[in-house]
Amino acid sequence: MKKKAVFYHAGCPVCISAEQTVVSALDRNQFDVEVVHLGSDKHRLSGAEKAGVKSVPALVLDGQAFHINFGAHLSDLK
Amino acid sequence: MKKKAVFYHAGCPVCISAEQTVVSALDRNQFDVEVVHLGSDKHRLSGAEKAGVKSVPALVLDGQAFHINFGAHLSDLK
Numbered sequence: 001m002k003k004k005a006v007f008y009h010a011g012c013p014v015c016i017s018a019e020q021t022v023v024s025a026l027d028r029n030q031f032d033v034e035v036v037h038l039g040s041d042k043h044r045l046s047g048a049e050k051a052g053v054k055s056v057p058a059l060v061l062d063g064q065a066f067h068i069n070f071g072a073h074l075s076d077l078k
Numbered sequence: 079m080k081k082k083a084v085f086y087h088a089g090c091p092v093c094i095s096a097e098q099t100v101v102s103a104l105d106r107n108q109f110d111v112e113v114v115h116l117g118s119d120k121h122r123l124s125g126a127e128k129a130g131v132k133s134v135p136a137l138v139l140d141g142q143a144f145h146i147n148f149g150a151h152l153s154d155l156k
Contacts, residue, residue, distance in 0.1 A: 069145040
């Protein structure tokens with residue numbers, strides 16, 4: 001059975017860029033991947049909190065939360 | 079040709095736990111994965127800096143740096 005990977009973000013362009021790179025790098029043979037926009041899917045907040053998510057973007061791999069602080073290059077904002 | 083994924087860490091138990099989960103989740107059909115201990119492989123520091131790594135643990139996917147701030151649960155330290 002596949003494990004679950006959930007990528008949580010809040011819609012900012014930097015998060016979405018991180019999402020695309022990280023989500024596409026995951027092994028789909030191991031993981032069912034879901035992307036959740038916590039800004040619009042507010043009913044998913046409690047589940048994210050239970051998984052240990054403290055900030056976005058975050059990736060929960062098989063129940064373990066990783067906070068991805070890519071940060072924004074100034075060039076991304078130009 | 080495969081892209082390059084490099085996981086940089088500095089040997090702390092929390093980083094190593096993150097490493098194992100994240101590295102094993104990557105799609106090996108897309109990425110050649112390398113793990114670098116910046117505490118012992120100090121000659122790799124300049125390359126990490128050039129890739130945009132500011133802190134460890136960090137994952138560089140195809141040249142893009144992601145800082146993974148898993149943080150430490152108190153339970154991990156008991």
